[in-house]
Amino acid sequence: MIETKHRMMQKIDSTTALKTANKFILENMRDRFSAGSLKRVIFPTREVWIVSVVLTYPKKGIIGEVGAIAVDGETGEIVGWTQIEEMETVAKDLYEGKKSEIKIANS
Numbered sequence: 001m002i003e004t005k006h007r008m009m010q011k012i013d014s015t016t017a018l019k020t021a022n023k024f025i026l027e028n029m030r031d032r033f034s035a036g037s038l039k040r041v042i043f044p045t046r047e048v049w050i051v052s053v054v055l056t057y058p059k060k061g062i063i064g065e066v067g068a069i070a071v072d073g074e075t076g077e078i079v080g081w082t083q084i085e086e087m088e089t090v091a092k093d094l095y096e097g098k099k100s101e102i103k104i105a106n107s
Contacts, residue, residue, distance in 0.1 A: 017049035047073030
């Protein structure tokens with residue numbers, strides 16, 4: 001019953017949630033980060049889109065997920081995110097683990 005109620009209240013779609021997350025990434029993080037996959041999560045009081053943040057490299061594509069951003073399903077506002085410093089640390093670890101693959105793809 002709650003799910004039906006929230007579906008009717010949904011105001012933003014997945015495309016809008018992705019655009020909102022990408023704007024946040026562009027304004028707050030360095031290059032090579034992008035919005036990835038997303039899931040709609042329904043809470044008793046609100047609906048949110050959870051958008052993964054991924055590390056990418058040219059010619060290699062997605063290296064891995066580094067965090068997430070939560071976008072309010074009704075207002076389209078960012079309501080939460082993995083700390084930027086934590087995402088950058090995870091990205092560094094991912095890069096180190098796949099450095100040789102990335103260098104080969106970009107050579």
